[in-house]
Amino acid sequence: MKIIVLKFGGTSVGSVDRIKNVSNIIISYIKKKYRVIVATSAMSGVTNELVKKSEQISSNFTPEEYDVLVSTGEQISCSLIAGRLNHLGYKSRSWLGWQVPILTTGNYSSSRIKNIYKKDIVKYLKLGGIPIIAGFQGINFQNRITTIGRGGTDSSAIMLARFFKAEKCIIYTDVDGVYTTDPNKIKKAKKIKIISYEEMLEMSSLGAKVMQPHSIQDARLNRIDIEVRSSFKKIKGTTITKRKNIINNKIIRGVSFTNNDAKITLIGVKDKPGVAASIFEPLYKNSINVDMVVQNISSNGKETDLTFTIKSDDLIKTEKLIKKNKKIIFKKIIVDNKVSKVSIIGVGMITTPGVTFRMFNALAKKNINIIVISTSEIKISVLVNRKDLNKAISVLHKEFNLEN
Amino acid sequence: MKIIVLKFGGTSVGSVDRIKNVSNIIISYIKKKYRVIVATSAMSGVTNELVKKSEQISSNFTPEEYDVLVSTGEQISCSLIAGRLNHLGYKSRSWLGWQVPILTTGNYSSSRIKNIYKKDIVKYLKLGGIPIIAGFQGINFQNRITTIGRGGTDSSAIMLARFFKAEKCIIYTDVDGVYTTDPNKIKKAKKIKIISYEEMLEMSSLGAKVMQPHSIQDARLNRIDIEVRSSFKKIKGTTITKRKNIINNKIIRGVSFTNNDAKITLIGVKDKPGVAASIFEPLYKNSINVDMVVQNISSNGKETDLTFTIKSDDLIKTEKLIKKNKKIIFKKIIVDNKVSKVSIIGVGMITTPGVTFRMFNALAKKNINIIVISTSEIKISVLVNRKDLNKAISVLHKEFNLEN
Numbered sequence: 001m002k003i004i005v006l007k008f009g010g011t012s013v014g015s016v017d018r019i020k021n022v023s024n025i026i027i028s029y030i031k032k033k034y035r036v037i038v039a040t041s042a043m044s045g046v047t048n049e050l051v052k053k054s055e056q057i058s059s060n061f062t063p064e065e066y067d068v069l070v071s072t073g074e075q076i077s078c079s080l081i082a083g084r085l086n087h088l089g090y091k092s093r094s095w096l097g098w099q100v101p102i103l104t105t106g107n108y109s110s111s112r113i114k115n116i117y118k119k120d121i122v123k124y125l126k127l128g129g130i131p132i133i134a135g136f137q138g139i140n141f142q143n144r145i146t147t148i149g150r151g152g153t154d155s156s157a158i159m160l161a162r163f164f165k166a167e168k169c170i171i172y173t174d175v176d177g178v179y180t181t182d183p184n185k186i187k188k189a190k191k192i193k194i195i196s197y198e199e200m201l202e203m204s205s206l207g208a209k210v211m212q213p214h215s216i217q218d219a220r221l222n223r224i225d226i227e228v229r230s231s232f233k234k235i236k237g238t239t240i241t242k243r244k245n246i247i248n249n250k251i252i253r254g255v256s257f258t259n260n261d262a263k264i265t266l267i268g269v270k271d272k273p274g275v276a277a278s279i280f281e282p283l284y285k286n287s288i289n290v291d292m293v294v295q296n297i298s299s300n301g302k303e304t305d306l307t308f309t310i311k312s313d314d315l316i317k318t319e320k321l322i323k324k325n326k327k328i329i330f331k332k333i334i335v336d337n338k339v340s341k342v343s344i345i346g347v348g349m350i351t352t353p354g355v356t357f358r359m360f361n362a363l364a365k366k367n368i369n370i371i372v373i374s375t376s377e378i379k380i381s382v383l384v385n386r387k388d389l390n391k392a393i394s395v396l397h398k399e400f401n402l403e404n
Numbered sequence: 405m406k407i408i409v410l411k412f413g414g415t416s417v418g419s420v421d422r423i424k425n426v427s428n429i430i431i432s433y434i435k436k437k438y439r440v441i442v443a444t445s446a447m448s449g450v451t452n453e454l455v456k457k458s459e460q461i462s463s464n465f466t467p468e469e470y471d472v473l474v475s476t477g478e479q480i481s482c483s484l485i486a487g488r489l490n491h492l493g494y495k496s497r498s499w500l501g502w503q504v505p506i507l508t509t510g511n512y513s514s515s516r517i518k519n520i521y522k523k524d525i526v527k528y529l530k531l532g533g534i535p536i537i538a539g540f541q542g543i544n545f546q547n548r549i550t551t552i553g554r555g556g557t558d559s560s561a562i563m564l565a566r567f568f569k570a571e572k573c574i575i576y577t578d579v580d581g582v583y584t585t586d587p588n589k590i591k592k593a594k595k596i597k598i599i600s601y602e603e604m605l606e607m608s609s610l611g612a613k614v615m616q617p618h619s620i621q622d623a624r625l626n627r628i629d630i631e632v633r634s635s636f637k638k639i640k641g642t643t644i645t646k647r648k649n650i651i652n653n654k655i656i657r658g659v660s661f662t663n664n665d666a667k668i669t670l671i672g673v674k675d676k677p678g679v680a681a682s683i684f685e686p687l688y689k690n691s692i693n694v695d696m697v698v699q700n701i702s703s704n705g706k707e708t709d710l711t712f713t714i715k716s717d718d719l720i721k722t723e724k725l726i727k728k729n730k731k732i733i734f735k736k737i738i739v740d741n742k743v744s745k746v747s748i749i750g751v752g753m754i755t756t757p758g759v760t761f762r763m764f765n766a767l768a769k770k771n772i773n774i775i776v777i778s779t780s781e782i783k784i785s786v787l788v789n790r791k792d793l794n795k796a797i798s799v800l801h802k803e804f805n806l807e808n
Contacts, residue, residue: 016460050480056420057484058491065490068483068498072476076454079472080461086469087462094472098502099547143503 001125003166004034007135007157010044011174012231013077019043022231023084025172026130030090035125037164039135039157040081042073063108067137067147071097074134074153082132092130095121097137097145102156104138110149113138113156116163133160151215158215162222169219169226170237171211176230177238178203178210180402181255181393188403192253193236196243199253202345202379216240243347251348251355252400255393258341261291262315263371263383264308266322268331271304278327279306286321288314292341292374292383303331307372309383312337339371340389343381344396356380362399368392405529407570408438411539411561414448415578416635417481423447426635427488429576430534434494439529441568443539443561444485446477467512471541471551475501478538478557486536496534499525501541501549506560508542514553517542517560520567537564558619566626573623573630574641575615580634581642582607582614584806585659585797592807596657597640600647603657606749606783620644647751655752655759656804659797662745665695666719667775667787668712670726672735675708682731683710690725692718696745696778696787707735711776713787716741743775744793747785748800760784766803772796 006029008022022040029036050070054061078094085092097104100121104111121131135153140146148155154171161169176191178200183189195203197220204213210228219226219240229237269275276295283290293308310318315337322333349355359380363370368391372383384392397403410433412426426444433440454474458465482498489496501508504525508515525535539557544550552559558575565573580595582604587593599607601624608617614632623630623644633641673679684694697712714722719741726737753759763784767774772795776787788796801807 016457019461053420053480053484054487057423057488060491061487062490065483065487065498068500069480069487072479075476075479076457076473079469080457083458083465083469083473084461086466087464094469096472096549145500 001035002033003037003125003164004029005037005039005157005161005164005166005169007039007153007169007171008041008077008081008231009153009171009173010041010047012172013040013042013081014044016080018231019077019080019084022172023081023088025231026081026085027088027090030130034167036130037121037125037160037166038078038081038130038132039153039160040074040077040132041135041153042070043077046073046076064144067108067145071134071137071145071147074136078132078134082130085130085132090130091128092132093124095131095133097134098139098143100133102133102138102159104140104146104148106146106149108144109147111138111140111146113148113159116159118163121164149214151212151218154211154215155218158218158222158224158226161224162218166224169224171226171228172231173210173228174230174232175210175228176233176235177228178240179254181257181397185390186394186397188397190402190404192238194239194241194246195253196246196347197240198243198378199345199347200240202343202376203254203256210238246347250346250401251352252344252346252402253348254345254402255396255400256343256345257389257393259386259389260312261309261339261341261383262312263336263339264310264315264318264322265334265336266306266328266330266332267334268303269306270329271302275304275328276306278325279322280308282321282325283310283318286317288318288321292372292381294372294374309339309341309372338386339383340386341381341383342389342392342396343379344400345379346400347378349380350377358399359396362395363392366391366395368395405439406437407441407529407568408433409441409443409561409565409568409570409573411443411557411573411575412445412481412485412635413557413575413577414445414451416576417444417446417485418448420484422635423481423484423488426576427485427492429635430485430489431492431494434534438571440534441525441529441564441570442482442485442534442536443557443564444478444481444536445539445557446474447481450477450480468548471512471549475538475541475549475551478540482536482538486534489534489536494534495532496536497528499535499537501538502543502547504537506537506542506563508544508550508552510550510553512548513551515542515544515550517552517563520563522567525568553618555616555619555622558615559622562619562622562626562628562630565628566622570628573628575630575632576635577614577632578634578636579614579632580637580639581632582644583658585661585801589794590798590801592801594806594808596642598643598645598650599657600650600751601644602647602782603749603751604644606747606780607658607660614642615644650751654750654805655756656748656750656806657752658749659800659804659806660747660749661793661797663790663793664716665713665743665745665787666716667740667743668714668719668722668726669738669740670710670732670734670736671738672707673710674733675706679708679732680710682729683726686725686729687714687722690721692722692725696776696785698776698778713743713745713776742790743787744790745785745787746793746796746800747783748804749783750804751782753782753784762803763800766799767796770795770799772799
């Protein structure tokens with residue numbers, strides 16, 4: 001069987017008309033002789049309404065009941081899609097998490113899929129049926145409804161593709177793919193036709209919010225090809241796949257950025273073992289995510305300057321935590337709430353020397369000051385003043401030939 | 405264990421505030437040392453919204469998927485009630501039809517409860533938990549969600565009371581009980597404290613829309629005491645019970661009526677065997693409900709006059725069906741769309757002679773013409789001109805001392 005998994009996000013099934021549209025998309029794959037498995041999100045807005053109700057009932061709503069509550073969203077959309085396909089003369093039915101069953105482990109509201117029992121669905125596929133699976137939900141060993149944390153229905157779709165050995169998993173959403181950078185900022189941004197899991201992971205965690213990093217990681221671990229595309233336009237999307245499937249590799253795949261960073265510099269910190277830990281431990285305990293960290297080597301061996309970045313929203317809290325921390329001694333604290341991070345991403349940089357130089361040189365030519373630098377195998381990030389952000393994205397996008 | 409079943413209707417759980425109110429009602433029974441099992445309807449409006457969506461998807465929406473769709477309504481309300489009880493410090497959890505499980509038979513959308521598996525819930529009750537059961541839903545042998553037809557959550561509650569051998573089943577709704585007649589029409593209408601199943605059946609099928617006849621019948625067959633009361637007011641409702649539990653029996657319990665009848669008279673029908681059947685068969689096949697039927701004996705033995713009543717809405721269709729029916733020959737058809745039925749109901753009439761006389765006499769004194777009469781063991785109904793309806797209700801309500 002040539003199996004394909006189609007996932008539809010909340011906006012794709014956001015109204016009766018869109019559910020009709022989605023049903024036509026499903027049929028187009030049936031006509032191409034695919035066996036189709038559908039995973040669907042809740043109609044957009046429905047989950048938020050339910051969450052609002054739970055918050056009005058209790059500021060600390062029971063997680064077990066929360067999952068019973070919010071899982072109705074996907075139950076509604078999967079029955080409507082199946083009903084529409086029936087209306088059009090196709091054999092189709094809905095499957096809820098407990099009916100498949102999709103077994104999950106972990107806590108309520110943040111469960112992970114452990115196993116998908118295939119038997120009934122395989123039988124149904126062989127009979128020519130189209131199973132519509134409620135995404136985002138499963139059951140646990142206690143026979144209670146669970147919902148899947150990070151990734152939600154994307155995770156459901158990727159795990160379905162894995163268990164059913166699907167040829168491909170297509171994520172239908174409200175954007176038509178992944179771009180070399182934000183098309184709202186840079187008009188010359190181009191859609192990326194093909195991208196590796198690793199590059200996509202860096203792109204998504206840095207702000208290209210097409211898919212949750214967790215789901216991309218699931219796909220990577222299971223070697224499942226994903227296509228991200230729009231359910232509103234009939235155009236090809238972006239394929240996310242193994243590195244070796246990408247033939248015509250560009251050095252740099254895209255330029256990503258963040259808009260809401262803040263920088264803290266501690267001047268004259270006593271340089272002794274454990275000082276960094278004593279600074280970052282209280283931040284970690286308060287769920288404050290530290291991103292870039294730079295420590296200058298001190299000239300006298302006794303003092304050092306430490307710079308790190310956090311999200312702007314966490315700035316006030318972080319400053320307080322540091323000031324009341326008796327364990328660290330420093331001369332001065334400097335905060336800057338007007339910085340942004342710009343990154344270039346591409347597996348090509350591993351085998352191509354001089355990428356760092358080209359990046360710094362291009363920025364220097366435009367008088368853009370680099371505040372902090374951090375690098376990984378396939379990514380170089382620099383912190384710049386926020387006023388320079390657009391200029392930085394633009395010059396790097398051009399420098400690495402992403403406009404063509 | 406002293407078990408009580410509480411059922412909450414759609415308006416009783418119609419908002420977050422009402423769910424909070426309902427949770428307090430539940431707790432009041434816990435404080436009285438009851439083990440409480442709750443059956444809940446969907447929040448009012450929710451089911452209609454879902455039905456509307458299904459109609460927009462298809463004018464002929466698949467029943468299987470319809471049940472998956474509409475059963476989300478009760479799933480939402482039962483999780484919110486359990487969540488609220490948890491918030492207030494009580495041990496509570498939701499149970500969906502498939503989790504109990506509540507096994508049903510029959511067609512989708514009109515299933516009937518066949519069995520309720522008690523084990524898990526009994527265990528939970530013994531631990532002091534409050535199970536909140538989603539009403540109106542079950543599963544069938546195919547492991548698919550079904551919904552219960554006539555009676556809905558009332559039926560769920562009564563069957564729960566039966567299987568758990570509950571002391572009583574309390575139906576919380578938006579009316580505060582059953583009245584001797586419609587209080588909107590007759591100001592002196594009084595709430596009935598206690599009524600037999602049989603009387604309630606006649607009352608409800610004649611227009612007192614407090615409970616579905618089907619659910620009352622379920623309660624009667626299983627000898628379950630029901631109290632119907634308001635979730636908005638802290639006052640006693642109406643208890644529906646076995647005849648022998650009613651000590652101070654009035655002859656007549658109430659006056660009910662219909663507002664939308666029509667009468668058809670066929671003059672000069674050929675009087676031969678099978679003629680009535682040939683008239684009513686096509687009506688039955690078109691789901692037209694015939695209520696009262698009177699046939700005058702013909703003087704010559706060859707012709708007869710036949711009168712029957714139907715709902716006003718069915719009049720045009722019925723007239724057409726009769727006129728195009730070649731099997732019946734008649735001289736003339738007379739229709740009257742302005743008639744109403746008034747009934748007096750009471751088990752007391754079985755043992756009390758003269759009730760019929762008192763009824764006819766009271767109506768005659770007020771110059772109210774009786775068009776058709778029909779009687780059962782505990783009910784006498786008369787058809788009157790609609791303009792006389794209010795006068796008729798009023799005089800009968802007074803005649804049988806229902807004002808006191």
